[in-house]
Amino acid sequence: MDELRTYELRDPATLIREVAKAVVLGEDTAWLALIRHPSTEQALLRVDPLPIPALLDDDDDISEHLRVATEAFGLPWTNNGKGPDHKAVTIVVRPGFAIFGPNEGVWCRGWRYANHLQHVYTGELILVTEHGWVDFMTDACGHEPRMVA
Template identity: 65%
Template sequence: MDVLPTYELKDLHRLVREVAAQVSLDEDTAWLALVHRPSTTQTLLRVDPLPVPALLDDHDDISSHLRAAVESFDLGWRRGVGLEHMAVTIIVRPGFTVFGPNEAVWLRGWRYSNHMQSIFTSAMVLVTEHGWLEFMSHVAGAEPRMVRSAA
């Protein structure tokens, strides 16, 4: 049996389905999922809406919003204990399921968030009308998909 590094998710397909069961993956929304022990038991603890839209402009600075969201988890520093939590960003937007300039804004926001919490924040899932894709692992699926807004 292969042992996953602690910063990898055990079952991305299951996680995306669990998130979709808890929240509606509506167009132009963004979510932050908190996962306990991502590489072993992978328990989804909560899914919170982020106070910014999924579609961002290149000049947008979302780092303070991401910092506040992670700090709300109240994990703090835990000396002597390995990292046991992961924050997974879920970006729901129309278009191809390909990471582009919009997602670069999200990655830059995480880079400068300086949240100082004992948590992994590298997992990012893009959800579109075509399915979903995770940034680091390139794991993807056709379902669930984005829910189109009634316009």
């Protein structure tokens, strides 16, 4: 197996199981998880609720909400020459198939324009439905955990 880049998750399945133990993955919820050393230690530090629903309209601009949530981590920008030690992972919980679609495109666009200026990698998105979960970056997936009815 190739060595992971510092911003890649070592084990998305373990991460989503840890998140499911920390919070209720209820329908139409969205969460932001902070992970230290994602490619090695992959330590889940916190999981915060996002103040927006998981299901979005195509024209929704969620970038301000994502910026504020990322700033709440308190990880100011540093120029250490090696990149961030932390990663923010968005968990979107919605009904339907565990297949990325237009809704998840709105989430990706929101991250693109969030401009949080924090020393943290962002953009990782895990979708959770009643059928299971899937990680956008790696295509890792599983039947458990799943959305809580």
